[in-house]
Amino acid sequence: MSFLVAENLSLQFGGLKAVDQVNFSVEKGEIFTIIGPNGAGKTSIFNLISRLYDPTSGQLFFNGEEFTRAPPHKIAKMGIARTFQNIELFDNATVLNNLLVGRHCHATTNVVQEILFLQAVRRAEFEHRHKVEQVIELLDLEPYRDKLISGLPYGVRKVIELARALCSEPKLILLDEPSSGLNVEETDDMSFWIRDIRNELGITVLMVEHDMSLVSRVSDRVLALNYGRELATGTPTQVQGHPEVVAAYLGA
Amino acid sequence: MRFIFKTDYDQDIRIFKHSGYWWSYSVLLLLLAAAPFLLGNYLLSQMVFVFIYATVGVSLLILVGFTGQASLGHAAFLAIGAYTSAYCQQHGIPFVVYFPLAGVLTGIVGVLVGFPALRLQGIYLVIATISFGAIVEEILARWESVTNGNEGLKVRTLDLLGLPVPRDSAGFYFLCLALLIAVILATLNLLRSPTGRAFVAIRDSETAAKSMGIDVAAYKVRSFGISATITGLAGCLYAHKLSFISPEMFTLLLSIEFIIVIIIGGVFSLHGAVLGAIFIVMIDPLLTMLKDDLPGVIGNFASLFGADAPTANHVQDQAAKIASAPGLKGAIYGLIIVGFILFEPTGLYGRWLKIKLFFQTFPLYKAATFKRQKTYVKSERNR
Numbered sequence: 001m002s003f004l005v006a007e008n009l010s011l012q013f014g015g016l017k018a019v020d021q022v023n024f025s026v027e028k029g030e031i032f033t034i035i036g037p038n039g040a041g042k043t044s045i046f047n048l049i050s051r052l053y054d055p056t057s058g059q060l061f062f063n064g065e066e067f068t069r070a071p072p073h074k075i076a077k078m079g080i081a082r083t084f085q086n087i088e089l090f091d092n093a094t095v096l097n098n099l100l101v102g103r104h105c106h107a108t109t110n111v112v113q114e115i116l117f118l119q120a121v122r123r124a125e126f127e128h129r130h131k132v133e134q135v136i137e138l139l140d141l142e143p144y145r146d147k148l149i150s151g152l153p154y155g156v157r158k159v160i161e162l163a164r165a166l167c168s169e170p171k172l173i174l175l176d177e178p179s180s181g182l183n184v185e186e187t188d189d190m191s192f193w194i195r196d197i198r199n200e201l202g203i204t205v206l207m208v209e210h211d212m213s214l215v216s217r218v219s220d221r222v223l224a225l226n227y228g229r230e231l232a233t234g235t236p237t238q239v240q241g242h243p244e245v246v247a248a249y250l251g252a
Numbered sequence: 253m254r255f256i257f258k259t260d261y262d263q264d265i266r267i268f269k270h271s272g273y274w275w276s277y278s279v280l281l282l283l284l285a286a287a288p289f290l291l292g293n294y295l296l297s298q299m300v301f302v303f304i305y306a307t308v309g310v311s312l313l314i315l316v317g318f319t320g321q322a323s324l325g326h327a328a329f330l331a332i333g334a335y336t337s338a339y340c341q342q343h344g345i346p347f348v349v350y351f352p353l354a355g356v357l358t359g360i361v362g363v364l365v366g367f368p369a370l371r372l373q374g375i376y377l378v379i380a381t382i383s384f385g386a387i388v389e390e391i392l393a394r395w396e397s398v399t400n401g402n403e404g405l406k407v408r409t410l411d412l413l414g415l416p417v418p419r420d421s422a423g424f425y426f427l428c429l430a431l432l433i434a435v436i437l438a439t440l441n442l443l444r445s446p447t448g449r450a451f452v453a454i455r456d457s458e459t460a461a462k463s464m465g466i467d468v469a470a471y472k473v474r475s476f477g478i479s480a481t482i483t484g485l486a487g488c489l490y491a492h493k494l495s496f497i498s499p500e501m502f503t504l505l506l507s508i509e510f511i512i513v514i515i516i517g518g519v520f521s522l523h524g525a526v527l528g529a530i531f532i533v534m535i536d537p538l539l540t541m542l543k544d545d546l547p548g549v550i551g552n553f554a555s556l557f558g559a560d561a562p563t564a565n566h567v568q569d570q571a572a573k574i575a576s577a578p579g580l581k582g583a584i585y586g587l588i589i590v591g592f593i594l595f596e597p598t599g600l601y602g603r604w605l606k607i608k609l610f611f612q613t614f615p616l617y618k619a620a621t622f623k624r625q626k627t628y629v630k631s632e633r634n635r
Binding site for chain 1 (some may be wrong): 262442444448449455456460462465468476478
């Protein structure tokens with residue numbers, strides 16, 4: 001079985017079918033992109049995978065294990081991390097604390113130990129910090145460690161969100177429009193980082209993206225959606241040339 | 253200016269970040285230790301109230317400031333702590349047992365309140381906690397076999413392992429100070445570990461907190477529990493300080509006072525709880541003093557500006573009438589809160605930081621240093 005599998009995944013809001021009988025599977029070590037016009041259901045699929053929404057029908061498997069009804073806070077522990085389209089950082093905390101929250105799923109200490117700040121807590125904090133520093137180094141975030149998020153520009157926030165997701169040492173990372181709001185240079189950096197994440201850290205990437213040049217540069221396979229339905233799946237060139245995809249974007 | 257060269261992760265973890273902390277807090281501790289021998293009875297008693305209010309303030313900061321869950325029910329938690337202590341004391345249970353018991357019992361009630369509160373946000377949570385406070389007040393008034401109803405309960409002198417600690421003694425002062433310091437240290441420890449960061453994460457974005465593996469419900473309940481426990485402990489000492497407790501002492505007004513403590517002090521730092529407590533405890537005698545003296549001053553001003561004696565007297569009488577109008581204190585409190593929210597949302601501690609930075613960077617201080625952008629869209633729909 002593939003790494004991440006969605007079987008007949010559907011999500012309905014009243015009469016609106018946001019996601020309609022979608023099937024796809026992501027292989028281990030792949031960069032898989034979901035594209036589609038606005039309202040096609042891309043982010044809904046992400047919210048289904050990170051269990052913020054309950055699917056109306058269908059099943060989700062990760063590593064051969066079903067997690068269709070798992071509670072949302074168990075997802076990070078399973079090894080799935082995500083970023084958000086409209087940055088969801090903890091604005092009134094420092095960058096360092098944001099990244100340390102990313103380590104939460106590896107927390108081993110309990111409240112009583114923490115209130116007394118026993119040696120075990122201190123040791124765990126050192127370990128978390130060490131992992132966080134590795135991510136900071138990878139994404140060149142050294143200048144921002146002690147800055148509050150609320151004082152940082154959009155482009156930097158975007159990278160910090162990626163960093164926070166990486167801090168949880170995921171096996172699969174979901175990137176919701178990683179290049180939105182970034183300039184050309186920042187988008188280039190992002191495309192290198194996405195490849196590095198896969199090649200060096202061995203993390204499987206599932207992303208939603210509108211920037212077609214970025215999509216064709218980094219993706220191994222692409223899934224095109226429209227009105228919640230699957231239009232085509234294949235390599236970036238195959239999907240871009242698919243008549244239904246062209247029709248969805250340009251109007252038939 | 254001080255530049256800290258960081259070579260060790262521990263520099264970001266430890267509570268005393270540099271030598272300046274050691275100096276200033278040692279001096280503060282020395283002053284506090286010397287206070288009972290330097291201050292008069294009245295001021296010492298006010299200091300004890302400052303400590304108790306600050307303890308409640310810290311507990312409220314955990315819940316409101318760091319977890320972002322509003323509460324106007326903390327007077328009820330304080331009451332549960334206070335009544336537990338009074339009841340236990342009457343039944344011959346020693347202080348060393350009923351003091352922690354007051355905390356634990358209040359903590360359990362806090363957790364029970366936390367569960368229904370999970371489904372509520374913002375203003376609805378405020379309403380729910382107000383109702384909780386009203387329910388507790390009603391129970392205290394009606395459950396006469398335990399609480400003696402509206403007649404109230406007398407609390408005898410605190411007995412610490414056979415050693416009597418009267419409510420106006422230096423010993424009681426140190427007991428309250430010790431509780432406050434212990435609570436502050438515990439909270440600081442919590443804030444520099446995963447639980448504290450989870451609280452802050454829930455405050456700033458529940459959606460992201462969930463995706464980072466934080467069990468939002470569990471941590472909200474924990475926050476309620478911890479906050480209530482601390483308030484319960486404070487309630488025990490509060491009961492002994494007052495030596496008499498009755499239901500009308502623990503009304504919504506007291507809960508509002510606690511909220512004022514943290515709004516005026518500043519909701520983003522523990523310093524805020526202490527500064528706010530000093531403010532709220534000291535504003536009362538200040539207002540009373542003004543109420544007594546201000547009409548006379550106004551009358552004098554009137555005659556200074558050429559009013560004849562009867563007019564000046566009339567002005568003075570009118571001023572006295574306004575000053576003793578019922579509800580004036582509440583109105584002034586309200587104005588102070590509104591003023592702080594509008595002009596200094598970071599409270600007294602925020603103001604203090606700005607003043608400090610002004611001197612540190614003189615003459616390069618820019619007011620814009622503290623301006624923050626607040627308007628990146630958050631996905632509310634995922635809530």
